[in-house]
Amino acid sequence: MSQQPVLFLKDASIFQRENLILSDVSVTVDKGEFVYLIGKTGTGKSSFMKTLYGDLPLQKGEGSIVGYDLPSLKENDIPFLRRKLGVVFQDFKLLNDRTVHNNLLFVLTATGWTDKGRMENKINEVLDKVGMKTKAFKFPYQLSGGEQQRIAIARALLNDPELILADEPTGNLDPQTSVEVMEVLQEINKNGNTILMATHDYALLLKYPSKTLKCDENQIFEVVQTTV
Numbered sequence: 001m002s003q004q005p006v007l008f009l010k011d012a013s014i015f016q017r018e019n020l021i022l023s024d025v026s027v028t029v030d031k032g033e034f035v036y037l038i039g040k041t042g043t044g045k046s047s048f049m050k051t052l053y054g055d056l057p058l059q060k061g062e063g064s065i066v067g068y069d070l071p072s073l074k075e076n077d078i079p080f081l082r083r084k085l086g087v088v089f090q091d092f093k094l095l096n097d098r099t100v101h102n103n104l105l106f107v108l109t110a111t112g113w114t115d116k117g118r119m120e121n122k123i124n125e126v127l128d129k130v131g132m133k134t135k136a137f138k139f140p141y142q143l144s145g146g147e148q149q150r151i152a153i154a155r156a157l158l159n160d161p162e163l164i165l166a167d168e169p170t171g172n173l174d175p176q177t178s179v180e181v182m183e184v185l186q187e188i189n190k191n192g193n194t195i196l197m198a199t200h201d202y203a204l205l206l207k208y209p210s211k212t213l214k215c216d217e218n219q220i221f222e223v224v225q226t227t228v
């Protein structure tokens with residue numbers, strides 16, 4: 001029997017307040033896939049991502065993500081949904097007043113972890129996955145942009161997410177650093193994590209070809225690499 005997709009939308013519409021941003025969205029992401037979401041600025045990539053992590057309601061159509069039904073998602077469900085998602089943003093969103101270690105500890109505590117030993121092991125494990133084990137005692141402002149994004153990826157991995165949503169994760173990085181961060185995401189994907197990544201960066205698409213969804217003229221459709 002085939003597995004349930006990690007993400008599934010059928011005839012969905014994405015709104016910002018009363019403004020229709022995307023319509024007739026039918027998308028499937030299966031476990032283990034690496035999927036790009038591309039499109040010009042203002043075509044709705046962020047709105048789409050926000051709908052997936054519960055920041056915008058799905059007002060029309062069907063959809064489920066990591067086992068949550070999106071149209072019936074309640075405010076109270078959102079923290080639990082987000083524990084099953086790892087979200088990575090363009091601007092990292094690390095807490096500057098505490099070390100890398102304490103940024104990660106903060107998330108573990110906030111998501112219900114209590115066993116100190118297990119928490120330390122988990123922090124080590126995720127830092128190791130992004131090649132940042134030696135930087136645990138640095139403050140975010142002591143790190144380069146690429147290093148901060150690696151920490152943000154480590155943070156996204158803390159609760160073993162079923163899906164990682166990365167919204168322009170290389171948007172603030174130079175081309176070489178973008179490739180380094182992309183290598184981390186590729187490695188994580190090879191190890192079994194499912195990733196949906198919104199990006200403007202066509203050079204990355206060419207270097208790391210994968211399934212690609214495009215936002216254009218209020219629609220999302222799958223494109224083959226030669227036509228992006």
Ligand SMILES: Nc1ncnc2c1ncn2[C@@H]1O[C@H](COP(=O)(O)OP(=O)(O)OP(=O)(O)O)[C@@H](O)[C@H]1O
Pocket residue numbers: 016017019021039040041042043044045046047048215
């Ligand atoms: N909070 C908001 N309220 C109303 N409209 C919004 C809001 N945020 C975005 N929009 C509108 O929704 C449309 C899609 O914006 P969105 O940010 O999703 O696009 P995007 O493809 O992610 O763009 P970018 O690549 O620049 O981030 C735009 O027309 C934008 O003006």
